Amino acid sequence: xxxxEVEGAWxxxxxxQDVWDVVSDLERWxxxxxxxxxxxxxxxxxxxxTGRRVRLGFNSPIPGRGLHLDAEVTDAEPPRRLxxxxxxxxxxxxxxxxITVEGDGTTRVDYRWxxxxxxxxxxxxxxxxxATSAAGHDTMRDAGDRLAELAGGEPLRHDVAPSS
Numbered sequence: 398x399x400x401x402e403v404e405g406a407w408x409x410x411x412x413x414q415d416v417w418d419v420v421s422d423l424e425r426w427x428x429x430x431x432x433x434x435x436x437x438x439x440x441x442x443x444x445x446x447t448g449r450r451v452r453l454g455f456n457s458p459i460p461g462r463g464l465h466l467d468a469e470v471t472d473a474e475p476p477r478r479l480x481x482x483x484x485x486x487x488x489x490x491x492x493x494x495x496i497t498v499e500g501d502g503t504t505r506v507d508y509r510w511x512x513x514x515x516x517x518x519x520x521x522x523x524x525x526x527x528a529t530s531a532a533g534h535d536t537m538r539d540a541g542d543r544l545a546e547l548a549g550g551e552p553l554r555h556d557v558a559p560s561s
Contacts, residue, residue, distance in 0.1 A: 411550025
């Protein structure tokens with residue numbers, strides 16, 4: 398399987414609670430993450446969001462063939478940490494968002510995604526790897542900007558690490 402690791406950090410002026418309110422609502426991810434074209438709730442989950450499942454549809458490098466995954470909240474520590482896993486769809490793996498307050502009072506959101514492609518996508522590994530490099534960096538920066546705005550703040554510096 399092709400494996401992609403993406404990690405980085407967004408810095409915003411919005412409060413941790415306001416950021417949490419946006420990132421913990423998986424159905425709203427399409428509003429701030431440009432790579433996601435559609436969302437559909439599958440299961441509502443518990444009070445803290447644990448067990449919630451949402452199908453995320455991604456833009457695809459294959460014309461007419463969208464990629465999707467069923468994201469499930471596996472752990473939630475409001476308003477600090479959201480862990481997600483996927484075992485269904487064209488992509489499988491896990492991700493984590495960790496929200497902290499910086500010394501200057503701004504909010505930092507560290508993200509880490511470890512995703513593998515399903516067998517039918519192996520032939521696309523070079524295409525997907527290229528799409529997650531430069532274009533992926535731009536997408537993640539745009540996501541940080543949109544997240545800041547939806548949380549009622551301003552985007553600051555974003556650290557987007559190369560994917561591997």
